[in-house]
Amino acid sequence: MKAKKFIMIIICLSLNTCMFAQKEYTEKINRLGSRGQKEGFWIDSTKHRVQETYYRDGVLSSIFKEYNQNGRLVILGEYKNGQKGGTWFYFGNTGHLIMAFKDFAKNTYTINNERDGKKYIPDYKCYSLSYYPNGNIKDEGILLWSEGESPESDFSVEYGEWKYYDNTGKLTKTKLFK
Structure with missing residues (x-):
């Protein structure tokens, strides 16, 4: 019985930490740098799509993801210094x-x-x-x-x-x- 309580306390502490970390993380979305340029993780959405991008000094850098209106991943790629790089994948509505x-x-x-x-x-x-x-x-x-x-x-x-x-x-x- 003591072991179950101990595990529950650990889970609760972990969840509180995770929730706090999530709050910290969401506050860092769509930030502007000191010169007004896009910086870090950005989420842009419309009625039909959601895009997740990363910027470094206002330039697209790193992973790019786009989801359709149903939340299904439709594009996965990478930007290097503002240009497409690596391999870009395009998926249909069924994945x-x-x-x-x-x-x-x-x-x-x-x-x-x-x-x-x-x-x-x-x-x-x-x-x-x-x-x-x-x-x-x-x-x-x-x-x-x-x-x-x-x-x-x-x-x-x-x-x-x-x-x-x-x-x-x-x-x-x-x-x-x-």
Whole structure:
């Protein structure tokens, strides 16, 4: 009986400590630094999404998470000095992986603008993979995009060799984009 009381006291003390730590933690959300810049952990929300980000001296740095209106994780990635880095994962409403982007870098490839035929160099590139609901790769290749856009936008451009697979994982075709 004494052992149960002792365990209950330890649990209660732990809970009080946890609740106090949680209060301390929540007071440090959405802080501004001495120069008015975003600093530390930030939560931004709208009716349809909640984003969790981290800032260092007003620049996006570290883990990025976005949740849908049901609280389900839909995007997980990382910022390095304000730029996407590492691997970014995009999930469907049931939690399955839809696409991933990795190997983010400054782009040096020149492409033709479809509208006017002029050559230009998009600002960024990454490697893209999209997936079937069963987890098999649907397609993969390099995406290019310009400042102010992102690889998942309609304005990103496929470049180089792209591979396309059926839902069993069998390669069905390759296509070369220039």
